[in-house]
Amino acid sequence: MKINQNNYAFIDSQNLNLAIRDQGWLLDWKKFRIYLRENYQVNKAFLFIGYVSGNSNLYRALQLYGYILIFKPTMELPSGTVKGNIDAELVLHTMIEYLNYDQAVIVSGDGDFYCLIEYLRNQNKLLVLLVPNYYKYSGLLKGAAAKKIAFCNDLQKKLSYIKRTP
Numbered sequence: 001m002k003i004n005q006n007n008y009a010f011i012d013s014q015n016l017n018l019a020i021r022d023q024g025w026l027l028d029w030k031k032f033r034i035y036l037r038e039n040y041q042v043n044k045a046f047l048f049i050g051y052v053s054g055n056s057n058l059y060r061a062l063q064l065y066g067y068i069l070i071f072k073p074t075m076e077l078p079s080g081t082v083k084g085n086i087d088a089e090l091v092l093h094t095m096i097e098y099l100n101y102d103q104a105v106i107v108s109g110d111g112d113f114y115c116l117i118e119y120l121r122n123q124n125k126l127l128v129l130l131v132p133n134y135y136k137y138s139g140l141l142k143g144a145a146a147k148k149i150a151f152c153n154d155l156q157k158k159l160s161y162i163k164r165t166p
Contacts, residue, residue, distance in 0.1 A: 004041070005041045005102045005103065005127075006041075006043050006100075006101055006102045007040055007041050007042050007043065007101055007102055007103050007104065007105060007127055008042060008043065008044045008045070008046065008097055008100070008101035008104055008105070009036050009040070009042045009044070009045040009046065009104070009105040009106075009107060010046050010048070010090050010093065010094045010104060010105070010106050010107070011045060011046065011047045011048060011067075011107040011108075012048055012086060012087075012090060012107060012108035012110060012113075013047050013048055013049040013086070014049070014050065014084070014086070015107075015108045015109055015110050015132060016107055016108070016132045016152075019109060019131075019132030019133040019136060019137075019152070020132055020133075020152065022133060022136065023133060023153065023156070025156050025160045025161075026160060026161040027159055027160070027161060028159055028160060028161040028162070029061070029062055029065055029067070029161075030065045031158065031159045031161075032159050033045055033065045033066045033067060035155070035158065035159060036105065037066075040105050040127055040128060042105055043101075044068060044097075044101070045066060045067050045068065046067070046068050046070055046090075046093055046097075047062060047067040047068065047069050047070065048070045048072065048086035048089050048090045048093075049062075049069060049070070049071060049072070049084070049086065050071070050072050050073075050074040050082065050083070050084020050086065051071040051072065051073055051074055051084065052074055052082060070086070070089055070090075070093055072084040072085065072086045072089055087110065087112045087113070090106075090108075090113070090116075091113070091116050094106070094116060094120070098125070101125075102125075102127075103124075103125055103126060103127035104120055104125055104126055104127060105127050105128050105129075105130055106120070106126070106128075106129050106130070107130045107132070108129075108131070108132070109131040109132055109133060109136065109137030109138060109141065110137075110138060111137075111138025111139070111140040111141060112138075113141070114138070114140040114141060114144050115144075117129055117141060117144040117145050118144040121144065121145065121146060121148060126145070126148050127148070128145075128148050128149070128150050129141060129144075129145040129148060129149045129150070130150050130151075130152065131149060131150070131151050131152070132151075132152045133151070133152065133153060134151040134153045135153075
């Protein structure tokens, strides 16, 4: 990685959040933003997230930490589950911003991003594919990212949320 790069992160928030929780810990979003800046020289971090009206405090906090939130309208399924698939938005914004960054950090383990990862790699615009869980991610991404893949599994000590008591 070159010094003083202008790199952007494009983060699948649901994939990251659920994969980390599945490993038994909670992500500290503030620490994660600092980690992206310090380890990958990420100047802008786009966080793709489904919009739920009761989460305004969360959204405000994420913005204070330095994320640029890209919202997707959500819908409630008959089961009560809230769904807000952000795949198209992440791909679109990665390409809208294409000329503005040196390299991209894509944060997801979703195989739907295969063509995006492959394209960015072939254009030398992929810095890293940061996969939240080594044990649960799409095998399609292994070939697309080649040697530009990293995992969050070993980052628990650095990035885990610790509830602070007053």
